[in-house]
Amino acid sequence: MSTPSATTPARWRALTHHHLFWPVAVLVALLLVNVPFTPDFFAIRMADGHLYGSLVSIVLFGSPLILVAVGMTLVIATGGIDLSVGAVVAITGALTCSYISDQADQNALAGVFLAMGIGLVAAVVCGLWNGFLVARMGIQPIIATLIIMVAGRGVAQLITDGQIITINSEPYKLIGGGYWLTLPFSIFVVAAVVAVTVALTRRTALGLLVESVGGNAEASRLVGIRSMRIKIMVYMFCALCAGIAGLMISSNTSAADGNNAGLWIELDAILAVVIGGTSLLGGRFSIGGTVIGALVIQTLTTTIYTIGVPTQTNLVFKAAVVIVVCLLQSPKFRAKVFGAKGRARVTAPAEPATPADAAPKMEVSR
Amino acid sequence: MAEPRPVLEMTGIVKEFPGVRALSGVDFRLFPGEIHALMGENGAGKSTLIKVLTGVHPLDGGTITLDGKAVRIGSPLQAQHAGISTVYQEVNLCPNLSVAENIFIGREPTRAGRIQWKQIRKQAAEMVDRLGLDIDVTAPLSSYPLAVQQLVAIVRSVGHGDSDGEGSGTKVLVLDEPTSSLDRDEVLELFRLMRRLRDEGVAILFVSHFLDQIYEICDRMTVLRNGTLVGEHMVADLDQVGLIELMIGKALDQLEELHEHQLRSDVGETLVKAEGLGRTGGIAPFDLEIKKGEVLGLAGLLGSGRTELARLLFGADQPDSGKVTIVGKQVPMSAPNDAIGAGVAFCSENRKTEGLVPDLTVRENIILALQASRGWTRPIPASQRDELVAKYIKALDIRPANPEARVGQLSGGNQQKVLLARWLITQPKLLILDEPTRGIDVGAKAEIQKLVVSLSEDGMSVLYIAAELEEVLRLSHTIGVLRDRKLVAQLTNGPEITTSRILETIASGEHQ
Missing domain, CATH: 3.40.50.300 (P-loop containing nucleotide triphosphate hydrolases)
Structure with missing residues (x-):
């Protein structure tokens, strides 16, 4: 359809058709909204050897969400969903903190590592349970993961005896509240997890097999993919990500709150995945998209505070923005509003000019 | 015989997909009261032409005229309102509902917001009866074999015009591969219904890969090749050999060769x-x-x-x-x-549901079986993978020869070749x-x-x-x-x- 003189529009179209274009556009727009309210929004300054600024805070506060959403992406790509991540966040935090608080010396590295290990193992066990129910027992993912979503918070409360456990451990504080090389340490954790996930899915064949299972489960079975194994693995990985997020949240507050830690984070995570361009139906997924999606949500939360939306209308405002974002992402909506019609009319008369008798083969550009 | 005015005229139809020009300037016309075959190889553009006509794909160029008036068909619903009804190979009805309910889904007669069930059953029975079919409209659709379900789908499509109050009725009925899973008797039943509708003045566009059926039922045919129009002929004027030569664009020797081919004798x-x-x-x-x-x-x-x-x-x-x-x-x-x-390797008869992963690319679909047998920890090295894929795309002549194309966009024959490649690669x-x-x-x-x-x-x-x-x-x-x-x-x-x-x-x- 592109004539030689139309390279600029063609390039523009190639850009707008990139699967990350709309998530990035929304993120940039949201960031810009803040500028009139806080003119130094993009400023980053150095104090006490640490970098400070709104952008740094967004990444810092968004870290747990990014982690959870990255794990959720793989689950959703297999055609599933994991509602239990919030509860897993709470369980991990509760176990780790209660173990640390029992230590004589809360700053002992060995104890802290062991505590984190216990928390993460518990998280992975939760994932194994989810995967077992979904893949082995054939229970609908939304129901299977609902069990831990509901029961998990009860378990977390049991672990903490219904109290909020507070700890005072310097090494543990580092994960969610510390700094390293002038940046919040959690940013490095997130970067590492994202890098590992990308490597795990794209450097091995795991990504392809996940997309195949989500794209057509029966065909995948008949092609010999052990989809049961893959699904269980993915649920375990998702829970592991939620567990790391749980460490981060409890470390940041130096406390484990079985009731409120990671509350509703599963919904934000699902939203982040969808904004990032991964379909809830399963199949193709994009880790990069999910990271941007999570940043969009965190930026939105920050924006709500900076432009001073009254607390009681917070959620309504958030909902309105989310609706707009989702509509912008829908090709159907864009075609209706921004008028794909106009473009079609321009190109239509040019087409019959192609000599029909030249009988072009099915030509493949690129 | 003086030629009456065509009920449908498509002129200079152009349709492009990313990387593929599926139709380039195709003309097509359809007269009332005729059964018209649309012929061509896989990837010739038959399905695309039908989808443009029925509003599934927007067209990128050309005009469609219905009853002498230019129309814009933006969606399947608009096509139906314009009097173009379609029945696809796979029956798109709800097997758990009754025949009558299926016929009236989406346009149930209501009074004061309540559905008139009695009237639905009565009207459905009348419609079935008028077309000479012996079907109990209160039975669930699933209790009938696929062939009858297909007939019900036709009843549903042609019945539409009568009941929506616009009085337009179905002018054009498109039947896309309706006979591919029917046995002989069922095909005859379908043909009886088609002749009946033709005699009522409906223009029927019929797509089938069974040449004998084309010669049995059709009056006229249009042949496409590589997205262009090759010709329009009366069925009586073109014999099967001539038709096949038009479709594949080369003489039949290649096919004949196969007949003489000696099977390997020593197993x-x-x-x-x-x-x-x-x-x-x-x-x-x-x-x-x-x-x-x-x-x-x-x-x-x-x-x-x-x-x-x-x-x-x-x-x-x-x-x-x-x-x-x-x-x-x-x-x-x-x-x-x-x-x-x-x-052991198995290519299922259901390419779409049991074979391909439509979202993935040709390359990914081809390597899937080999990769699955290697497990996720041992990906096929990129160079070896690309080489294998290129080799099989070339050997099986998969078109478009683009490993990045989404497999869902390929034509049926090419999808079948992708499946074959997937298994051949595993030797x-x-x-x-x-x-x-x-x-x-x-x-x-x-x-x-x-x-x-x-x-x-x-x-x-x-x-x-x-x-x-x-x-x-x-x-x-x-x-x-x-x-x-x-x-x-x-x-x-x-x-x-x-x-x-x-x-x-x-x-x-x-x-x-």
Whole structure:
């Protein structure tokens, strides 16, 4: 359809058709909204050897969400969903903190590592349970993961005896509240997890097999993919990500709150995945998209505070923005509003000019 | 005969997909009261033309005129309102609802917000009756065979105009491959209904890969090739050889060659041996032996257990009796993995639901089976992968030859080739092909049959299932005959075996 003189529009179209274009556009727009309210929004300054600024805070506060959403992406790509991540966040935090608080010396590295290990193992066990129910027992993912979503918070409360456990451990504080090389340490954790996930899915064949299972489960079975194994693995990985997020949240507050830690984070995570361009139906997924999606949500939360939306209308405002974002992402909506019609009319008369008798083969550009 | 004005005229139709020009300036016209065949190879643009006509795809150029007025068809619903109804190969109805409900879904007559159930049943019965069909409209659709469901779909489409109050009625009825899974009697029933509608003045656009059916029912045909119009002919003026030459753009020698092709005569030792293999509700226990390099054809009516037999040999369904031995070793067959590990490959008859992953690219679909057998930890190195994929795209002539294309956008024949490539890459010992030529055109059919012959020459065993007996007869060393979910006979192919002999065996159900 592109004539030689139309390279600029063609390039523009190639850009707008990139699967990350709309998530990035929304993120940039949201960031810009803040500028009139806080003119130094993009400023980053150095104090006490640490970098400070709104952008740094967004990444810092968004870290747990990014982690959870990255794990959720793989689950959703297999055609599933994991509602239990919030509860897993709470369980991990509760176990780790209660173990640390029992230590004589809360700053002992060995104890802290062991505590984190216990928390993460518990998280992975939760994932194994989810995967077992979904893949082995054939229970609908939304129901299977609902069990831990509901029961998990009860378990977390049991672990903490219904109290909020507070700890005072310097090494543990580092994960969610510390700094390293002038940046919040959690940013490095997130970067590492994202890098590992990308490597795990794209450097091995795991990504392809996940997309195949989500794209057509029966065909995948008949092609010999052990989809049961893959699904269980993915649920375990998702829970592991939620567990790391749980460490981060409890470390940041130096406390484990079985009731409120990671509350509703599963919904934000699902939203982040969808904004990032991964379909809830399963199949193709994009880790990069999910990271941007999570940043969009965190930026939105920050924006709500900076432009001073009254607390009681917070959620309504958030909902309105989310609706707009989702509509912008829908090709159907864009075609209706921004008028794909106009473009079609321009190109239509040019087409019959192609000599029909030249009988072009099915030509493949690129 | 003075030519009446066409009811539908499409002029200079252009349609492009990313990387592919599917239609370039195609003209097409349809007269009232005629049955018009749309012919062409896979990827010639038949489906695209139909989808443009029925509003599934927006057109990129050209005009559509209906009853002399230019129309813009933006959606399937608009097409229906304009009087263009479509029935696709797969019946898009709700099997759990009654026939009457299916006919009226989405346009139920209501009074004060309540649905008039009585009126629905009465009107549905009248519509069915008027078209000369004997169907109980209160029974659930699923209680009828696929063929009747298809007739119901037609009743639903043509009944639309009468009941929506606009009085436009169906002017154009599009039937896309309606006969591909029907048996002979069912086809006749369908043809009766089509003739009746034609005599009422409906223009019918008919797509089928069965040339005999085209010559039986159609008045006129339009031939497409590579997205361009090749010609429009009265059926009576163009014989089958001429038609095929128009469709594939070259003389028939290539096809003839196949007929003279000698089957490999010396088949080797036993490769696969099934003893007492069976599954309740699937197929009665059977014994079967497939030798190395042998093509074993399965003949039988639709539903006779051909597919069920193949699925048991692949572990797609679990057998509840018997055992399978492959090269002397017993294979458990509890899942496809077991069979794949032993060197069995299976191309399902349902390309879309059991074969392809439509969202993935051609390349990803091709390497899927090989990758699955290697496990996720050992990805195929990129260079080796690209080389393999390029080799098979070229060998099987997959079009477009773009490994990055999404497989869902390919035509049926090319999708079938992608599936074949997927399994050939794993170098199986036994290749099971369930209806590999269904819904694809003559050219691709010949290519696939030739491929089967050459694979067998190279020592691969093939289990070949096809509805067309000629195909089975032409390719097979041995023909297994099925009837009523039982393997009733195994005939060694030879000069005395003819299609009528096979038919007799099917009919009598015993080895003669």
